[in-house]
Amino acid sequence: MSGRAENLPPAAEVVETALEQAGGEGCIVLVEDTSEAEVRFANNTTTTNGVRRDRRVTVISLQASGGGTSAGVARRAGPADLAELVAAAERDAAGSPPAEDASPLLTRAEAAGPSGDFGAPPVLTHLSVLSDVLTGLAEAFDKAKKEDRVLAGFAEHRQSTVSLGTSTGVRLRHTQPTGSLQLVARSADGTRSAWTGAGTADFSDVTIEAMDERLTRRLGWAERRIELPEGRYEVVAPPEAVADLMIYLLESASGQEAEEGRTVFSKKGGGTRVGDTLAPLPYELRSDPAEAGLQCAPFLTTAMSGPDDSVFDNGLPLGRTTWLEDGRLERLRYHRARAALSHAPVAAPIDNLVLELPGAEGSLDDLVARTERGLLLTCLWYIREVDPATLLLTGLTRDGVYLVEHGEVVGAVNNFRFNESPVDFLGRATEAGTTVRAIGREFGEWYNQTAMPPLRVHDFNMSSVSPAS
Amino acid sequence: MTDLSDPEQVSRVHEAALHRAGELGCRQAEVRVERIRSQAVRLRDGRLETAADDLEVGVGLRVVHDGSIGFAATVAPTAEAAAELADEAVAAARATSVALGRLVELADEPPHGDVTWSSPYTTDPADVPLADKVALLEQWSRRLLDAPGVDHVTAGVLAVSEDKAYADLAGTVARQHRVRIHPVVEALALDADGGFETMRTLAPPVGRGWEYLHGDGWDFEGELAQVPELLAAKLAAPSVEPGRYDLVIDPTNLWLTIHESIGHATELDRAMGYEAAYAGTSFATFDQLNELRYGSPVMHVVGDRTTEHGLATVAIDDEGVAGQSFDIVRDGVLVGYQLDRTIAAAMGFARSNGCAYADSPLHVPIQRMANVSLQPGAGEGPTTEELLGGVERGIYILGDKSWSIDMQRYNFQFTGQRFFRIEGGKLAGQLRDVAYQATTTDFWGSMEAVGGRSTYLLGGAFNCGKGQPGQVAPVSHGCPAVLVRDVRILNAKAESGR
Numbered sequence: 001m002s003g004r005a006e007n008l009p010p011a012a013e014v015v016e017t018a019l020e021q022a023g024g025e026g027c028i029v030l031v032e033d034t035s036e037a038e039v040r041f042a043n044n045t046t047t048t049n050g051v052r053r054d055r056r057v058t059v060i061s062l063q064a065s066g067g068g069t070s071a072g073v074a075r076r077a078g079p080a081d082l083a084e085l086v087a088a089a090e091r092d093a094a095g096s097p098p099a100e101d102a103s104p105l106l107t108r109a110e111a112a113g114p115s116g117d118f119g120a121p122p123v124l125t126h127l128s129v130l131s132d133v134l135t136g137l138a139e140a141f142d143k144a145k146k147e148d149r150v151l152a153g154f155a156e157h158r159q160s161t162v163s164l165g166t167s168t169g170v171r172l173r174h175t176q177p178t179g180s181l182q183l184v185a186r187s188a189d190g191t192r193s194a195w196t197g198a199g200t201a202d203f204s205d206v207t208i209e210a211m212d213e214r215l216t217r218r219l220g221w222a223e224r225r226i227e228l229p230e231g232r233y234e235v236v237a238p239p240e241a242v243a244d245l246m247i248y249l250l251e252s253a254s255g256q257e258a259e260e261g262r263t264v265f266s267k268k269g270g271g272t273r274v275g276d277t278l279a280p281l282p283y284e285l286r287s288d289p290a291e292a293g294l295q296c297a298p299f300l301t302t303a304m305s306g307p308d309d310s311v312f313d314n315g316l317p318l319g320r321t322t323w324l325e326d327g328r329l330e331r332l333r334y335h336r337a338r339a340a341l342s343h344a345p346v347a348a349p350i351d352n353l354v355l356e357l358p359g360a361e362g363s364l365d366d367l368v369a370r371t372e373r374g375l376l377l378t379c380l381w382y383i384r385e386v387d388p389a390t391l392l393l394t395g396l397t398r399d400g401v402y403l404v405e406h407g408e409v410v411g412a413v414n415n416f417r418f419n420e421s422p423v424d425f426l427g428r429a430t431e432a433g434t435t436v437r438a439i440g441r442e443f444g445e446w447y448n449q450t451a452m453p454p455l456r457v458h459d460f461n462m463s464s465v466s467p468a469s
Numbered sequence: 470m471t472d473l474s475d476p477e478q479v480s481r482v483h484e485a486a487l488h489r490a491g492e493l494g495c496r497q498a499e500v501r502v503e504r505i506r507s508q509a510v511r512l513r514d515g516r517l518e519t520a521a522d523d524l525e526v527g528v529g530l531r532v533v534h535d536g537s538i539g540f541a542a543t544v545a546p547t548a549e550a551a552a553e554l555a556d557e558a559v560a561a562a563r564a565t566s567v568a569l570g571r572l573v574e575l576a577d578e579p580p581h582g583d584v585t586w587s588s589p590y591t592t593d594p595a596d597v598p599l600a601d602k603v604a605l606l607e608q609w610s611r612r613l614l615d616a617p618g619v620d621h622v623t624a625g626v627l628a629v630s631e632d633k634a635y636a637d638l639a640g641t642v643a644r645q646h647r648v649r650i651h652p653v654v655e656a657l658a659l660d661a662d663g664g665f666e667t668m669r670t671l672a673p674p675v676g677r678g679w680e681y682l683h684g685d686g687w688d689f690e691g692e693l694a695q696v697p698e699l700l701a702a703k704l705a706a707p708s709v710e711p712g713r714y715d716l717v718i719d720p721t722n723l724w725l726t727i728h729e730s731i732g733h734a735t736e737l738d739r740a741m742g743y744e745a746a747y748a749g750t751s752f753a754t755f756d757q758l759n760e761l762r763y764g765s766p767v768m769h770v771v772g773d774r775t776t777e778h779g780l781a782t783v784a785i786d787d788e789g790v791a792g793q794s795f796d797i798v799r800d801g802v803l804v805g806y807q808l809d810r811t812i813a814a815a816m817g818f819a820r821s822n823g824c825a826y827a828d829s830p831l832h833v834p835i836q837r838m839a840n841v842s843l844q845p846g847a848g849e850g851p852t853t854e855e856l857l858g859g860v861e862r863g864i865y866i867l868g869d870k871s872w873s874i875d876m877q878r879y880n881f882q883f884t885g886q887r888f889f890r891i892e893g894g895k896l897a898g899q900l901r902d903v904a905y906q907a908t909t910t911d912f913w914g915s916m917e918a919v920g921g922r923s924t925y926l927l928g929g930a931f932n933c934g935k936g937q938p939g940q941v942a943p944v945s946h947g948c949p950a951v952l953v954r955d956v957r958i959l960n961a962k963a964e965s966g967r
Contacts, residue, residue, distance in 0.1 A: 007545045007547065007549070007550055008544075008545060036938070038937070038938060039565055039568075040937055041568065042742055042743045042744070042745055042746065043570070043571070043741070043742050043743065043745075044570045045568070045569055045570030045571045046537070046538075046565040046566070046568045046569050046570075047538065047573075047743060048538055048540060048833045048835065049537075049538060049539060049540065049561050049562070049564070049565040050531075050539060050540030050541055050542070050558065050561050050833055051540075051541050051542075051557055051561055052529075052540075052541065052542040052543070052831045052832075053542070053543050053544065053545075054527075054544055054831055055544050071520075072520070072599070073520060073521050073522065074522045074523075074524075075521065075522065075523045075524065076523075076524045076526070077524060077525045077526045077527060077544045078526050078527060078543075078544030078545055078546065079544075079545055088522060089522075091598075091599075092520060092522060092599045094600075095598055095599040095600030095603070096517055096520060096599060096600070096603065097516065097517055097603065099517065100513075100516050100517070100518065101518075127560070127561055127564050127565075128564075131564070134564065134565060134567050134568050135567065137568040138567050138568040141568060141570050145570075150742065150745070152742065152743075152745040152746040153746045154746055154747065154937040156937070156938060182746055182747075182937075183746070184745050184746040186742070186745060190742075190750070193745075195746075260620075260621055260657075261620070261659045261663070261665055262621070262657055262665055262667075266663070267663075268662070268663030269663060303521070304509075304519055304521050305518060305519050306518065306519055307513065307518065381749075381875070381876060382873045382874060382875065382876075383873070384871045384872055384873045385871055386871045386882075386884060386904060386961050386964070387902070387961045387962065387965060389664060389665065390962070390965040392961055392964060392965040394871065394873045394882050394904075395873055396873070396874075396875045396876070396880065398875070398876055399876075415875060415880075417873070417875070417880050417882060417906070419882075419959070419961075419964035419965070420965075421965055424965065424966065445937075445938075445939055459966075461964060461966065463882075463906070463959065463964060464880060464906055464957075465880070466875040466879055466880035467752070467877070467879045467880065467908065468749075468752070468875040468876050468877035468878075468879050468880065469877070
């Protein structure tokens with residue numbers, strides 16, 4: 001990997017050169033260097049495996065227009081022709097009306113403080129990061145074949161280094177390591193399956209052996225099969241399932257769209273539901289770049305404006321942001337320009353999410369042990385929005401639903417299609433366990449850094465039975 | 470830096486990668502040099518919110534070395550970097566061979582020599598200035614915002630211009646240029662009770678150029694003129710009574726049902742468990758080939774990588790296989806699968822039917838969907854009106870919205886953009902909050918009639934997801950309007966318990 005990395009000019013040099021070439025009212029340059037290694041496997045064999053090196057250079061040009069400021073954004077991969085790139089961004093800025101999200105660029109003093117060695121080369125990964133995984137897989141495949149099980153899954157590791165420079169003197173750099181390991185075990189006849197997954201920064205805290213043991217236990221639970229009809233059930237949702245629902249909730253927390261009356265966070269008669277109690281339990285839902293074990297960039301980088309994100313806000317310091325506090329909606333997402341218009345606090349996206357019930361203790365197994373009768377879920381899948389007004393989502397249970405009676409798992413149940421709103425889901429939760437790092441099956445690919453508790457939720461709407469196994 | 474518009478320079482990159490792969494003992498190797506221009510423009514209430522202009526350039530090399538696959542990719546498209554890719558891809562193949570349980574083979578494919586191909590279009594969207602794009606979307610937005618009852622409008626267009634230069638050790642060299650575009654306009658109306666409804670244009674994404682937005686392939690002017698009135702009627706419409714209904718489904722909705730319940734279910738890599746950890750498997754298992762009753766006898770489904778304006782249309786796929794057309798369901802029975810060279814060889818097929826694709830030079834090719842289309846009835850009829858005439862109590866559904874299906878492609882749930890009550894064979898006003906839910910074989914088994922050629926439309930999407938790391942593929946699905954009996958209808962509001 002290192003050889004080709006040297007074919008690309010240093011990110012700091014790219015930033016300075018592009019800024020020198022840029023004219024207009026201002027300029028922002030982002031260089032994103034990404035290095036990835038991955039191993040995919042199925043049917044007890046490795047399948048597609050590889051390494052890749054990516055670089056994206058984004059130039060955002062700002063031009064005076066029509067009494068305001070317009071922005072032009074152009075992005076190129078690899079050893080970009082910076083003169084062409086700057087010209088493309090300036091051409092698009094000249095062809096654009098004044099930006100609705102325009103704000104003065106942050107100064108060096110206003111942006112996040114010194115962050116990293118701006119001139120350092122990007123951090124790269126290598127397939128050797130996954131060598132223990134590969135060794136573990138070879139052993140696990142042998143064991144699985146002997147026990148009539150079939151393993152499938154994916155391991156990936158990524159190092160992403162972002163360098164940000166602006167014409168107002170901001171120079172920031174951040175490297176984010178992310179990784180994940182997912183494992184599915186199925187019985188050879190395909191009638192039983194189980195999944196587990198974990199997020200990790202460096203694979204030192206996950207092993208194939210431990211994950212395989214967990215799945216073997218669950219396949220054992222599934223040796224007794226119980227058919228249950230559609231209906232509303234008490235469920236014990238593991239942190240992985242909670243993560244997917246909370247990610248969707250946060251992604252729906254646009255301040256502007258709530259004000260427009262088009263989301264679950266819109267207040268009847270106008271305005272937003274900020275301040276409303278959404279859940280009787282005093283949850284905290286937060287994002288924090290300094291969150292232990294889930295550290296992420298302490299400043300904003302974005303190559304695209306949207307209802308809540310603004311290219312003008314690049315370099316914005318990010319701190320602990322509480323979305324729910326004491327079960328009450330505390331914040332919606334706003335970029336600076338819209339926040340000023342709405343007299344709301346700025347709340348930019350942060351690359352982690354934590355749900356916690358203060359004082360709650362207990363593992364998933366502890367919640368199961370305290371369950372009189374209910375369904376233990378494994379994960380949720382194919383989650384899509386049905387009704388934005390209620391944030392009703394549909395989706396399916398996958399790779400293991402288990403009936404719990406008198407504190408013990410008594411067998412595996414058929415899968416279900418659910419129709420549920422994450423807002424109502426939180427509102428109907430009666431018990432939470434300890435918050436732990438967990439990766440969502442559906443959205444964990446894009447939102448790797450989440451920590452959630454297991455939850456007990458009554459009247460979970462299993463709308464129909466799925467014959468899938 | 471390599472000029473990707475210069476065939477000689479691209480050839481040097483090809484040659485460097487393949488030569489080195491051959492030196493390292495690879496029996497098969499394929500290299501792709503790609504240049505993908507993607508543009509996204511989005512307006513909110515007539516004001517520009519997002520404009521992005523992205524150019525991805527890179528080289529990807531896949532090798533089969535001693536029965537193990539290795540892949541390496543870089544954004545540095547030089548001959549020197551390409552040669553290094555061969556070393557890295559072989560190193561990856563070696564490293565992962567410790568856990569290799571089955572040697573990989575590729576099904577044979579004859580070399581096709583030099584192939585040059587372009588999708589049909591008049592104006593490459595990448596050549597249209599941003600100002601012109603914004604101006605047209607502004608005009609469309611303003612037109613809707615000026616209409617009574619419309620409170621908010623979003624309008625956007627996604628456009629992709631893709632150049633792919635492929636070469637393999639067998640001797641196929643393919644230079645292909647594809648253009649695709651997807652304009653979307655959505656209007657929103659609020660009611661006095663704090664509720665709201667939306668209405669989106671039904672125009673599908675297509676393999677056409679900027680001319681599509683000016684009437685070549687879709688009547689945007691006509692559709693935009695209808696949206697405010699349709700939206701107002703929807704806002705005032707009654708909420709659907711849950712139950713079982715006969716459905717007449719328009720191609721603007723049905724394409725997505727085909728995609729999820731037929732397209733993905735008949736990918737043989739899924740059926741054989743190679744997507745078990747992510748996209749899922751399939752109820753249509755290989756042992757049921759030529760036996761599974763997929764649907765009613767009027768069901769005839771074709772996989773096709775040659776469809777004009779199709780989003781998955783190519784001359785040569787990303788494993789060097791020529792684009793083909795093949796039956797998947799005939800007379801309601803499963804008769805074929807979508808294949809790439811790996812799964813074709815593993816399952817004893819003589820040849821792949823050309824369904825390999827990588828969405829980026831930085832991603833390895835995997836089996837992806839052809840344009841999978843439900844064939845219309847013979848001749849011109851029946852028309853949509855004739856299908857509606859066969860329904861005493863039912864719902865006519867147009868446009869796609871929410872979609873979800875389980876990991877074996879049994880249980881699905883879809884909503885839509887427009888729902889009209891059918892009473893006595895006639896449309897009787899709109900309904901709200903409709904979702905239909907069924908099991909795949911029950912649904913297609915209840916398809917009583919397919920419309921004629923006059924009802925046929927090519928729908929599709931840019932964002933079909935599969936694989937790890939995730940890849941998105943563009944794909945089209947053609948179909949006629951259909952009549953399906955006795956389908957479960959849910960009320961979305963009632964499902965939320967409100």
